[in-house]
Amino acid sequence: MAHVFLIRLILLLALTLVTHTKDSRLGPRSRLRYSRFLDPSNVMFLRWDFDHEAEVITFELKVRTAGWVGLGVTNRYTNVGGDLVVGGVLPNGNVYFSDQHLVDEYTLEEDGSQDAELQGLTEDAVYTTMRYSRPFRSCDPHDQDISVDTVRVLAAYGQDDTLTLSPEHIFVKSIFLLQMVHPDDLEVPEDTLIHDLEITDFLIPEDDTTYACTFLPLPIVSKKHHIHKFEPKLIYHNETMVHHILVYACGNASALPTGISDCYGADPAFSLCSQVIVGWAVGGMSYQFPDDVGISIGTPLDPQWIRLEIHYSNFHNLQGIYDSSGIRVYYSPRLRKYDMGVLQLGFFTFPIHFIPPGAESYLSYGLCKSEKFEEINGAPVPDIQVFGYLLHTHLAGRALQAVQYRNGKQIKTICKDDSYDFNLQETRDLPKRVVIKAGDDLLVECHYQTLDRDTLTFGGPSTINEMCLIFLFYYPRNNISSCMGYPDIISVAHEMGEEASDPMEGMMAMNNIEWTPENIKKAEKACKEAQQIVVIKTIDEVVENTTGQIPDIVPTPRGPCLESTGGKVEAQDKTPAGFRAAPLTLSSASTASSGGFSLATLLFAQGALSWLFASLQARD
Template sequence: MQNGQRSHSTIPPLRFSVFLDPTHQIYLRWDHDEESSLMTFDLQAQSTGWVAFGFTNHGEITGADFVIGGVLPDGNIYFSDWHGVNEETILEDESQDYELLSLTQDDTSTTMTFRRHFRTCDKHDLDITSDTLRLITGYGTDDTIDFFKGKIIHKSLFMMVFSNEDELHSPSVYHVYDLKLNDFPIPVDDTTYACTFLPLPIVKQKHHIYKFEAMITPRNETIVHHILVYGCGNASVLPSGVSDCYGGDPDFALCSQIVVGWAVGGGSYMFPDETGISIGTPLDAQWVRLEIHYSNFNLIPDLIDNSGIRLYYTPELRPYDMGVLQTGLFTFPIHFIPPGAESFMSYGVCNTSLFDEMNGTPVPDMHVFGYLLHTHLAGLGVRGVQYRNGEQVTIICEDNQYDFNLQETRGMKKEVVFKPGDEFLVECHYQTKYRTELTFGGPSTLNEMCLAFLFYYPRNNISSCMGYPDIQYVAHQLGQEAADAMEGMMAINLVEWDNETIKTAEKACKEADQIVMIKTIDELLRNETGFVRDIVDAEPPPCKDISTSMPGLQPEGQAKYQAAPPTVTSKALSTKGIFPFPALLFIPLGFTWLLASSQSRL
């Protein structure tokens, strides 16, 4: 084994891990320290050449922020902080803001352990936030760093995870129960919503569901878009068989109290020790509606599906029963997004003033501990904001770099208490600059949604609280006549869309009064009113500089690698210009500080 530098005698255990590629060649472990705002990474690649890891904006090399490291044949190590100049050029940072902890290599793999602050003071470093992060990682076959010819992998990942299953209480006795379709032939259609009604486990005494996970039929992973389980009121008369959820038979759309939900990219989820989903009491749902959304855009024939949700339940009860509140913008028919929009915001308000009355008894404080955010392909970001007495309390949940392919239930660092009378606003950020037609809210992946599912305890009877703007007001602001909501939506189709009308529509949708629709598990529906309040953005944390600057290194001397060498100048050096010996290893100038440091310790 060739051992590299280790700057710390011990490296703390890292709680979270994932393979970054489908062939399991690159394995990442990580953890974060909120107090010091440091994140520690441990990357293992099945390569004895150079290894790279970092962050990008939407998968682009331009503006990417990453480290490259490895172990040379003589045992010396190299490690340095880089950024992407454009899609053909990478440049070593003057400010080195990643701190190497360990770099080792054996006969088959290289392992690199390092850390950095969430927010550094280097303009070339991307912030590590609670958004979905786009990772870039890769490796070469040897230590000749030919970055653009290496194996480069992109992956979206949420890294601000606050606990894993090992830190939660797993019951000593548990049972498993599957809710799934059986040999369902997926239609040759771009969008299908298949629904069926299934019983929950029959138990003689109260149990708690404490964990759930999706079961996706192999080879259908790219087809199954989401799976939702809705609890049914015990007085409901339910149909049998499998049918279109929102087709000709309205009975297949019955039951609206979400029990659990999974969407593409999500994994298993275990509830906090304080709570679980109650089953087995007279107040609990006995039947559920299983809804599976298929997106068969390639019109693949002869697909058979047995996907569903696996529930884990236990007689070892938790202190509280949990519930899920669906919030956001009511999907159909009011929601629209203009074509050609670089940026467009949509809003849905939840006004809880009727909660006590509709619940039948006073609603206790809701302790929100997790969330799932949902838009379709035009979505760039989602956030949910809590207000009390007209003042913003906090941003409960947000993802400003939303990825349609990574929709997962996320736990919160600290529970948020939601009191009766509070308001909740969901804001969705869209981009339709390559679309030429209006995008409407609807079930298809090519339609749009703007939803936030809040996981909370103790459970009440409210299933959803969603708003939509007064469309007549919006139409009038766009110069159209509309006597009612239907005419308002028809008038939206008459608008000539350009930058001015897009901004007018966005402003009108925010200014308009909102109609708030509140529904209970027993399908009781009431309307309330609300309006969109301003959102106060949180101040970013101060940057922290643990830079290891390179003394005497001028911009002209920075190592620079380009896919195709340009004309060499003093400020744009190609690899060949810096290292004219093609048979030798490519070791950038900026690595010299670490090589020297390494040699002094060996």
């Protein structure tokens, strides 16, 4: 009887460990912090969260349907090849769940490796809800990576359990899935005040592009306050016409004009003030600063006025549209530890920046050399602690990155997005704060594609022109507002076989070139190898120039993929980056039940039983 009792006890203990391990692999059951509707009719609602250390992300998709639901990732140009995890509940209550991919626009095929872990599938009278986890990067070539880049989330559903794709039920939405900070995680002071920086009843011109600027006072306070959050204030019917909104701090010695006028028109006074303090662009939402930083207002060193710049894109040349958009700021007397600033990097925006037509890929560079920061700042510049960033190009932009160099050696990629989407421009937080020291060089690289264009694209403010800008949010604040570069265009013209004696002639000479693929690459190389003129500007409009050369960028290698703990991984799927074992927070599942024991549990049970049998034999 004792023998039987011991056997039952050890088996019970083993089963308890099996159950515990199975539950732990499914990941946390807590509330998922992030959420977004995926379709215009708000039929598909997505929640998600992630474990950055384990490199595992959890999704919960809730769809107003009694049929199947699907969620995955696709690329910029086509859904073909996109991955789609699908599931549903049959009329008899059984569930189905599978990691699949699109072999053409409307045909799904199951992956050989099942890299999604089902956590739940339910259906009620209104919704079908599917929750699952997957690695950021699996070793299955049919699975798209999830990274800090813009991710194009693919969602689909059916009205019954027949797994058929139909165009009206397929949606793609660009999302920053790996957000590092969420407003719900941050402290909101109880004594928060609100101030709107906005234009009033502005008649939007019928032109394709308008930059409207006005000068407005910041909140008048009797002591120091910190702005800790901002959000766009948009008139609903005009929202798609507002391309971006920027708020520039003005030096207190500036003589500012009144009214609303073209920012870059006949009156140069409306382009005064160049230090961006907050910015919003199309597709963006609100942004709350980390708990230890804020924008200082109310001291003699702080700006009292700002320039509000609103970029309108009236592509349909609509008449009689009035707008009162702007930026709403939240501020409080409860002070944070650091005063923050914004440093603008990139390619100096004017027509010397050119991009050839018909380019599959074309790279532009803007260099910043910080060796003169202390001189132009008028005081020592403490280490710049970067915590966030905003990327900005126009329609031809495909990717951006900012790279840091020290003593001539590349030390870090500060930020990047290899899947940039013009329609989603938000301030993002860095996973870890980056330190920039005096003397460091900063390089911005922008990747463009112009296959749909047959004429040159020049740098400029219009949406059909181009920009190459990255805004770094940092602390503690200094007086430097921007540090941007551009190539010696005369040298570039000569390399292209054209005569030019001044920058204007050099720019115009680009129109004489036949833009073959060979000449496109030749121009890219000439711009990269030409001497860069670096323009450094302060909040008080003091300008200092220096020069430098564009360094090479060493690509960041892809990290190792996560090997599936279930299903099949073909040998050819093992990438040069290598494998690493999947963490216990994730395993594969092709059905609703996550069957299978962990290796540790099986070894424990095997050892325990071996010990038991050995003990029994010794007693016998």
